[in-house]
Amino acid sequence: xxxxxxxxxVAVITGGARGIGFACAERFVRSGARVxxxxxxxxxxxxxxxxxxxxxxxxxxxxxxxxxxxxxRQSTLEAFGQIDILINNAGITGPNVKTWEYPPADFxxxxxxxxxxxxxxxxxxxPQMIERGYGRIVNIAxxxxxxxxxxxxxxxxxxxxxxxxxxxxxKELASTGxxxxxxxxxxxxxxxxKQMTEAHIAFMKSKIxxxxxxxxxxxxxxxxxLASEDCSFTTGGVFDISGGRAxx
Numbered sequence: 001x002x003x004x005x006x007x008x009x010v011a012v013i014t015g016g017a018r019g020i021g022f023a024c025a026e027r028f029v030r031s032g033a034r035v036x037x038x039x040x041x042x043x044x045x046x047x048x049x050x051x052x053x054x055x056x057x058x059x060x061x062x063x064x065x066x067x068x069x070x071x072x073r074q075s076t077l078e079a080f081g082q083i084d085i086l087i088n089n090a091g092i093t094g095p096n097v098k099t100w101e102y103p104p105a106d107f108x109x110x111x112x113x114x115x116x117x118x119x120x121x122x123x124x125x126x127p128q129m130i131e132r133g134y135g136r137i138v139n140i141a142x143x144x145x146x147x148x149x150x151x152x153x154x155x156x157x158x159x160x161x162x163x164x165x166x167x168x169x170x171k172e173l174a175s176t177g178x179x180x181x182x183x184x185x186x187x188x189x190x191x192x193x194k195q196m197t198e199a200h201i202a203f204m205k206s207k208i209x210x211x212x213x214x215x216x217x218x219x220x221x222x223x224x225x226l227a228s229e230d231c232s233f234t235t236g237g238v239f240d241i242s243g244g245r246a247x248x
Contacts, residue, residue: 004224007032010080011227014063014121015090017044019190020140023216024087027224029055033085036076038063040090063090063117069124082132085227086125088118088162089140092155093192096200099153107154114158115165122169126178135178136227139166140219143184143242151200159184163238170236179235181226186242188214210243 016037045058129135145159
């Protein structure tokens with residue numbers, strides 16, 4: 001494994017108690033960072049903290065709530081003194097149904113978690129990054145945001161929006177020392193699969209030329225570089241990790 005140096009950095013990872021978020025937390029801790037896990041599941045946070053050790057702290061946070069995000073920011077700053085890295089990973093897929101059959105409440109919920117929450121996170125954390133003259137933001141989008149998955153209109157639309165948010169924020173921050181990029185993975189076998197039908201999971205795998213799902217550690221490796229000082233001239237970028245699926 002290549003070593004990424006994150007010594008002295010503090011990272012906030014939303015949805016960091018499991019799946020891609022936890023893989024990023026593990027990689028960051030091994031790279032010398034301290035990690036604040038923001039998640040809704042208190043039990044999962046406790047398990048993650050037991051595995052990550054003293055370099056981590058867990059916070060139960062609803063990232064769709066402006067007030068909860070502000071309170072967690074204050075608690076994290078009190079615990080660590082700074083926030084250098086933001087990984088917007090928390091996400092849901094919603095049901096697998098056609099657009100015209102999609103329940104409006106579910107559509108709104110997916111957009112709230114997958115798109116509005118990253119905006120709220122940036123709104124809360126970017127100002128202190130600008131003040132310190134350093135920051136790295138990595139948004140976990142999806143290849144679905146580039147291509148659109150049938151029977152996943154809310155997820156596809158929200159992730160497309162997250163790509164657009166990344167590009168806008170990257171340009172706004174370009175001269176501040178704060179960089180914002182996103183990754184667009186193919187599907188990974190995580191708990192999010194529990195929200196999908198078997199048919200939809202099979203469809204996603206059929207689209208990947210490598211004929212397998214991406215491993216969370218593979219995503220974490222890419223995210224670690226984007227979160228590091230080595231990533232110094234890339235902002236507003238979209239990084240595919242799709243096993244050959246992405247065509248642009």
